[in-house]
Amino acid sequence: MNIFAIGDVVGQEGCEFLRKALPSFKKLKGIDFTIANGENSAAGNGITPFSAEHLFASGVDVITTGNHVYKRREVYDFLDSRFDIVRPANYGKNNPGSGFTVIDRGSVQIGVINLAGISYMDPAANPFETVDCVLPELGGCKVILVDFHAEATAEKKALGYYLDSKVSAVFGTHTHVQTSDAKVLEGGTAYITDLGMTGPEKSVLGIKHEIAITRFKTGMPARFETAKGQCFMCGCIFEIDEKTGRALSVESVCVE
Ligand SMILES: [Fe+2]
Numbered sequence: 001m002n003i004f005a006i007g008d009v010v011g012q013e014g015c016e017f018l019r020k021a022l023p024s025f026k027k028l029k030g031i032d033f034t035i036a037n038g039e040n041s042a043a044g045n046g047i048t049p050f051s052a053e054h055l056f057a058s059g060v061d062v063i064t065t066g067n068h069v070y071k072r073r074e075v076y077d078f079l080d081s082r083f084d085i086v087r088p089a090n091y092g093k094n095n096p097g098s099g100f101t102v103i104d105r106g107s108v109q110i111g112v113i114n115l116a117g118i119s120y121m122d123p124a125a126n127p128f129e130t131v132d133c134v135l136p137e138l139g140g141c142k143v144i145l146v147d148f149h150a151e152a153t154a155e156k157k158a159l160g161y162y163l164d165s166k167v168s169a170v171f172g173t174h175t176h177v178q179t180s181d182a183k184v185l186e187g188g189t190a191y192i193t194d195l196g197m198t199g200p201e202k203s204v205l206g207i208k209h210e211i212a213i214t215r216f217k218t219g220m221p222a223r224f225e226t227a228k229g230q231c232f233m234c235g236c237i238f239e240i241d242e243k244t245g246r247a248l249s250v251e252s253v254c255v256e
Pocket residue numbers: 008039040066174175176
């Protein structure tokens with residue numbers, strides 16, 4: 001089966017572009033299952049029920065999140081009531097939402113785990129130890145996808161090797177810049193350090209570059225605003241043998 005994982009969808013611009021680009025891309029590439037990181041999908045950052053519904057309506061099957069998941073209070077009940085949106089599993093046990101889910105497609109069950117990094121990130125439980133506890137909870141499903149929402153490339157690579165042969169794919173999110181290291185590891189796990197983002201290309205991680213320059217140059221606070229202009233949709237296509245859960249191939253894409 002072909003699984004498409006999409007990097008952080010940023011703001012209204014990213015959402016609108018996804019709606020335009022995703023349906024035809026799925027058809028073109030024969031995509032069976034789509035997963036997207038939605039932690040920045042709301043206008044003004046975070047995720048809301050409205051922005052999440054937009055991602056689902058665009059053809060996303062499961063939404064993962066990250067450090068901005070709890071920015072908007074209106075999403076808390078939504079996180080608790082849906083089985084197709086997850087938040088980092090290594091956040092507090094009693095926090096809204098779940099850290100993993102299993103989607104039953106009849107002939108195949110797909111497990112999705114979301115984890116947050118702890119290097120240069122907000123404090124959270126250890127992601128390596130957390131994933132060890134989550135894997136047995138997935139009911140033995142073969143196809144398992146892990147979104148590791150993390151800053152440090154070393155932490156992401158380490159988790160990729162740690163999970164090699166235990167899951168179908170490990171992909172990084174959060175840095176919004178696609179890395180060129182997509183590969184199937186020796187044990188049959190597909191890996192990429194970061195999927196990249198979906199949103200305005202001429203931007204600093206989705207934000208107007210002028211604002212980012214001012215913040216870096218002066219150290220003064222400036223309100224973030226999503227950039228405008230040509231957007232792209234970045235992610236990875238994982239071809240997975242659904243009988244074994246092993247990845248057969250991986251292709252990183254950036255669609256304009
Ligand atoms: Fe993000």
